Amino acid sequence: MPVTINSIREAHNRIKDFIHQTPVLTSHSLNRIVGMDLYFKCENFQKTGSFKIRGASNAVLSLSEEQIAKGVITHSSGNHGAALVQAALWRNIPSYVVAPRNSPDVKKQALETYKADVTFSDVTLESRVNETNKLINETGAVFIHPYDNDTVISGAGTCCLELMESVQNPDVIMAPIGGGGLMSGTSIAAKALSQDIKIIGCEPELADDACISFKSGVLQGPKPVRTIADGLRTALSERTFGYIKQNVDHIETVSEEEIIAATKLVWHHLKIVIELSSSVPFAAAIKLKKQLAGKRVGIIFSGGNADLKYVTSLF
Numbered sequence: 001m002p003v004t005i006n007s008i009r010e011a012h013n014r015i016k017d018f019i020h021q022t023p024v025l026t027s028h029s030l031n032r033i034v035g036m037d038l039y040f041k042c043e044n045f046q047k048t049g050s051f052k053i054r055g056a057s058n059a060v061l062s063l064s065e066e067q068i069a070k071g072v073i074t075h076s077s078g079n080h081g082a083a084l085v086q087a088a089l090w091r092n093i094p095s096y097v098v099a100p101r102n103s104p105d106v107k108k109q110a111l112e113t114y115k116a117d118v119t120f121s122d123v124t125l126e127s128r129v130n131e132t133n134k135l136i137n138e139t140g141a142v143f144i145h146p147y148d149n150d151t152v153i154s155g156a157g158t159c160c161l162e163l164m165e166s167v168q169n170p171d172v173i174m175a176p177i178g179g180g181g182l183m184s185g186t187s188i189a190a191k192a193l194s195q196d197i198k199i200i201g202c203e204p205e206l207a208d209d210a211c212i213s214f215k216s217g218v219l220q221g222p223k224p225v226r227t228i229a230d231g232l233r234t235a236l237s238e239r240t241f242g243y244i245k246q247n248v249d250h251i252e253t254v255s256e257e258e259i260i261a262a263t264k265l266v267w268h269h270l271k272i273v274i275e276l277s278s279s280v281p282f283a284a285a286i287k288l289k290k291q292l293a294g295k296r297v298g299i300i301f302s303g304g305n306a307d308l309k310y311v312t313s314l315f
Contacts, residue, residue: 001150002150003150003153003154003157003184003185003188003243004188004192005188005189005192005193007150007154007157008154008157008158008161008185008188008189008192009161010154011054011058011151011154011155011157011158012158012161012162014057014058014061014062015054015057015058015061015155015158018047018053018057018061018087018090019046019047019053019054019057020045020046020047021162022041022042022043022045022046022159022162023042023045024039024040024041024042024163024166024167024298025039025040025042025270025272026038026039026040027040027269027270029269030265030266030269030270033265033286034285034286034289034292035289035292035293035294036285036289036292036293036294036295036296036297037295037296037297038282038285038297038299039163039166039167039170039296039297039298039299040266040270040282040299040301041159041160041162041163041166041298041299041300041301042272042274042301043159043278043300043301043302043303043304044272044273044274044275044278044301044302044303044304045272045304046303047086048079048082048083048086048110048114049079049082049110049303049304049305050079050082050083050231050275050302050303050304050305051156051159051182051300051302051303052079052080052082052083052146052156052303053083053086053087054155054156054158054159055080055083055146055147055149055151055152055153055154055155055156055181055185056074056080056083056084056086056087056144056152056155057083057086057087057090057155058151058152058154058155058158059072059084059087059144059149059151059152059155060072060084060087060088060090060091060093060144061087061090061091062151063142067142068091068093068142069093070094070139070140070141070142071088071093071094071095071096071139071140071141071142072084072087072088072093072094072095072096072141072142072143072144073095073096073097073098073132073135073136073139073141073142073143073144074096074097074098074132074143074144074145074146075097075098075099075121075128075129075131075132075146076097076098076099076146077099077100077103077104077107077230077231077233077234078099078103078104078106078107078108078110078111078230078231078305079107079110079231079303079305080146080147081097081099081107081111081116081118082107082110082111082113082114082116082305084097084144085097085111085114085115085116086114089114094117094139094141095116095117095141096116096117096118096119096135096139096141097111097116097117097118097119098118098119098120098121098128098131098132098135099111099118099119099120099121099128100120100121100122100123100124100127100128101120101121101122101123102123103120104230104305104307104310105307106305106306106307106308107305110305119131119135125222146179146181146234147178147179147180147181147182147184147234147237147240148179148181148237148239148240149181150239152181153181153184153185153188153239153240153243154185155185156181156182156184156185156186157184157185157186157188157189158185158189159182159185159186159300160173160175160185160186160189160190160298160300161189161193163298163300164189164190164193164194164298167296167298169194169296170194170197170296170297170298171196171197171198171292171295171296171297172197172198172199172200172292172295172296172297172298173186173187173190173197173198173199173200173297173298173299173300174199174200174201174202174281174282174284174285174297174298174299174300175201175202175281175299175300175302176201176202176203176229176231176232176277176278176280176281176300176302177201177202177203177210177232177236177244177251178207178231178232178233178234178277179234179235179236179237179240180210180236180237180240180241180243180244181240182300182302183201183210183240183243183244183248184239184240184243184244184247186199186300187199187201187243187244187246187247187248188243188247190247191247198249198250199247199248199249199250200248200249200250200251200252200281200284200288201214201244201248201250201251201252202251202252202253202254202280202281202283202284203232203251203252203253203254203280204225204227204228204229204232204253204254204255204256204259204280205227205253205254205255205256206225206226206227206256207225207227207229207232207233208253209221209222209223209235209236210235210236210241210244210251211251211252211253213236213241214244214245214248214251215251217245219236219238219241220235220236221235222234222235223235227256227259228256228259228260228276228314229259229275229276229277229279229280230275230276230277231275231276231277231302231303232277232280252284252287252288253284254280254283254284254287258283258286258287259276259279259280259283260276260279260314260315261283261286262279262280262282262283262286263276263279263311263314263315264315265282265286266278266279266282266301272304273304273306273308274301274303274304274306275302275303275304275305275306275311276306276311277302277303278301278302278303278304281299281300282299282301285297285299
């Protein structure tokens with residue numbers, strides 16, 4: 001079934017007792033710097049450290065006892081893997097994660113913390129898929145894709161649902177785009193709740209497949225990317241591209257330098273830790289400050305699983 005506001009509301013009812021309703025933070029100093037009213041939905045405070053628990057838990061909790069008897073499996077560079085392992089623990093079932101060997105250490109450590117059954121693959125998507133299919137054949141586990149899954153997208157959309165309930169009449173919602181699951185759920189929820197709201201997707205310039213796809217109308221295939229925003233190195237799927245084409249108004253890209261500068265501002269003014277991927281929509285808001293002047297802007301911080309040593313070395 002396609003993702004709708006009803007499926008997002010159903011997802012929220014399903015997962016609300018398992019997740020945190022994360023805070024929406026504001027900052028007068030940041031508002032003055034950018035000339036708009038900012039509302040930060042802080043999924044860095046979410047269980048497992050990112051919004052991914054919303055989609056993973058909705059998917060796992062939606063499955064019948066018969067379906068999940070042999071466990072669940074995914075391929076992930078980090079955040080979705082940890083989220084799926086946690087969701088599986090809630091249902092007391094096995095879980096398996098295939099992760100690329102070049103996953104950030106902080107995300108490898110998170111998988112270790114949750115005692116995940118992890119298989120490391122080569123860095124290509126093809127390698128991850130092949131390893132995953134091999135394990136599915138061996139274990140019989142149910143595959144839960146990180147974003148190319150309507151149940152996962154509905155779960156991701158609950159983040160925006162909470163944001164819209166917390167902030168009165170936002171003019172704009174901004175969120176990062178990697179594989180497009182968060183952006184898909186966010187845009188569907190926001191457009192259903194407000195006809196006038198503008199949705200802006202945000203990407204690194206060095207991982208701009210969604211922007212190119214959006215402008216050309218043709219989905220771009222995966223390509224090697226080197227952005228420091230490691231959570232946004234994934235390409236859109238046909239499914240998420242379809243939702244984004246239908247519901248997103250604009251996609252803005254930002255440079256690596258702009259991502260670093262935005263991260264520094266957040267750490268300094270909000271006194272919280274967010275990962276570099278989370279900084280991308282705030283960096284885009286700064287870049288668009290003339291167009292967004294005086295607007296009420298909701299920004300989703302997607303996660304906080306940052307490698308502190310690495311990020312601070314960039315400052």
